[in-house]
Amino acid sequence: MRILVTGGAGFIGGNFIHYMRAAHPAHRIVCLDKLTYAGNLSTLAGALGQENFRFVRGDIADAACVDALFAEEKFDAVVNFAAESHVDRSIAHPHLFLVTNILGTQTLLDAVNRHGVGRFHQISTDEVYGDLPLGRPDLRFTEQSLLRPSSPYAASKASADLLALAYCRTYGTPVTISRSSNNYGRYQHPEKLIPHMIACARAGRPLPVYGDGQNVRDWLSAEDHCRAVDLILQRGRVGEVYNVGGGCEVANIDVVKRILHELGRPESLISFVEDRKGHDRRYAVDFSKLREELGWQPQVEFARGLSETIRWYLENDRWSEGFAGGGPACGRA
């Protein structure tokens, strides 16, 4: 197979490229990435220059660039990870989120149609569903839940999902979508919760936590996410949405405490700061469709995955020097 992975210099896309190269060495993987502030070529160090891999710097919203690449490579499948992904940045500057996340997706969908690509897989998020109340463990998002995005980021992702499904219905574009919960693992930008807190704790700096820290996220290891996407590419049904969850709900404050504990730092480093505007309270994902149809379930237990992730950041501190646009801008929990 010849697969285009967009956004592969980012966190999950980078993990996916390494996963696919190990799981399917005969596949040709091409990565298209604009290398925004969030792109880091060091993430792809093990793949660059290797057989069956090509990196192309380019914008998914640039129709001429996308079209030329599709004509040259004749892809069998496209997996679209490329996105502006940070909620805080979307609150400060929504425009770029609409351009990349919606128009970029449309540009790729048009190219898929024009070049007869066999599958377009859209990487989406559980944030399209909005949030759930605390204290209602019986409630979880299913694929039938209403789309009620809270942030400009989530609204742009929901728009892209709707567009992809509309292309499937109107043009017969072979679309699948996965909506995953919060990922953690190696290669994540230091503006995001877990790497940011690890960096602060290591340096003995205050760990800034939004509001009361009780916001709950459903944590999924990036490795488990990659396995889910691979399965959906192989056996997922066209036109379908699949939720991907970790089955592991943890309040932000407890994630922060675990990191402090692992690094032997005191909880007195926790510093509560003004809450994010419109901050979602709780996410929880029902992934029974993926489990029942494709036999997937998460394999990495959170305590072990978090320990391994912390160790990876400690052992790879030169890696973050590879970011195109410098360090973190506005990371808080």
Ligand SMILES: NC(=O)c1ccc[n+]([C@@H]2O[C@H](COP(=O)([O-])OP(=O)(O)OC[C@H]3O[C@@H](n4cnc5c(N)ncnc54)[C@H](O)[C@@H]3O)[C@@H](O)[C@H]2O)c1
């Ligand atoms: N991180 C999570 O917890 C999470 C959870 C659910 C879904 N997702 C989704 O997974 C995808 C990947 O998220 P991530 O956390 O790896 O993001 P990331 O910010 O780490 O990486 C995004 C990558 O996309 C590239 N990019 C941005 N704009 C581009 C453009 N116009 N053209 C080409 N490349 C561009 C960046 O250079 C970067 O390499 C996103 O679609 C996101 O919505 C993420």
